[in-house]
Amino acid sequence: MGENCCGLTVGQMVPDFKLETFDPSKGDFGEVSLETLKANKKWTILFFYPADFTFV
Amino acid sequence: MGAEVITISTDTKFVHLAWQREEKTLKDVKYPMGSDPTGKVSRMFGVYDEETGLALRGTFIISPEGRILNSEVNYYNMGRNIDELMRKFKTNLYLATHTEEGCPSKWKEEGDKTLKPSAKMVGKVYEAYEVKK
Numbered sequence: 001m002g003e004n005c006c007g008l009t010v011g012q013m014v015p016d017f018k019l020e021t022f023d024p025s026k027g028d029f030g031e032v033s034l035e036t037l038k039a040n041k042k043w044t045i046l047f048f049y050p051a052d053f054t055f056v
Numbered sequence: 057m058g059a060e061v062i063t064i065s066t067d068t069k070f071v072h073l074a075w076q077r078e079e080k081t082l083k084d085v086k087y088p089m090g091s092d093p094t095g096k097v098s099r100m101f102g103v104y105d106e107e108t109g110l111a112l113r114g115t116f117i118i119s120p121e122g123r124i125l126n127s128e129v130n131y132y133n134m135g136r137n138i139d140e141l142m143r144k145f146k147t148n149l150y151l152a153t154h155t156e157e158g159c160p161s162k163w164k165e166e167g168d169k170t171l172k173p174s175a176k177m178v179g180k181v182y183e184a185y186e187v188k189k
Contacts, residue, residue, distance in 0.1 A: 006099050006100060006102065007099075007100075007102035008100060008101055008102065008124055009124070009127070010124050010125065010126065010127050011123065011124065011125075012123070012124055013121075013122050013123050013124075014100075014118055014122050014123070014124060015100070016122075017096070017097050017100065019062070019064065019090035019091060019092055019097060020068075020069050020090070020091045021062070021069060021072075021088035021089055021090050021091065022069040022070075022072035022073045022076065022088070022089045022091070023088040023089070024076050024082075024085045024086060024087075024088075024089070025086045025087075029069050029073075030088060032060075032062055032088050032090055034118070034122065037120075038120060038121065038122050041120045042059070042060045042120060043058060043059035043060065043117070043118070043119065043148070043149075044059065044060050044062065044117075044118040045059050045060070045061045045062070045115065045116070045117050045118075045141070045145065046062055046101065046114070046115070046116045046118065047061060047062065047063045047064065047115055048063075048064045048065065048098060048101065048103045048111040048112065048113060048114040048115070049063065049064075049065050049111065049113055050065065050108075050110040050111060050112070050113070050132055051065055051066070051067060051110055052065060052067045052071050052072060052074075052075035053075055053078075053079070055135060
């Protein structure tokens with residue numbers, strides 16, 4: 001995946017990535033893509049957590 | 057709020073669906089719940105725990121250009137302060153259009169005191185703080 005594959009730090013550019021999603025607002029599965037978010041000039045906040053069915 | 061929030065764990069989208077439908081406190085959740093079962097994206101951000109296969113509690117703010125501007129990672133047993141996340145996000149928005157300025161830790165909204173780093177300020181940051189808004 002190139003030089004920014006792991007352990008990105010503040011100030012670095014994030015390589016494009018995609019994730020499958022469940023989107024509660026649509027009640028359906030979907031996909032998010034950083035490439036699309038950037039194309040739409042969106043700020044993005046990623047919120048990682050260990051596991052569903054625990055606190056966040 | 058002006059940002060796309062994406063929550064991410066290594067659970068599948070099917071488990072996300074089940075959890076969101078089951079857990080009453082999640083009934084108003086609107087943001088997409090991302091699934092990273094291989095840990096690829098979690099590793100990219102350095103939050104993947106190889107021992108457990110789980111992602112640590114990491115929060116990252118990414119600019120519209122794709123640059124990471126803030127990062128916070130907590131161990132399993134500590135939750136995050138959403139007020140602090142919102143402060144960081146609002147500060148980023150302000151700084152995106154006020155590129156010559158810096159926002160000190162207590163900055164909350166437009167109109168609050170900012171700093172303009174310069175040779176004159178070296179050793180005299182206290183003077184900037186004395187001039188209240």
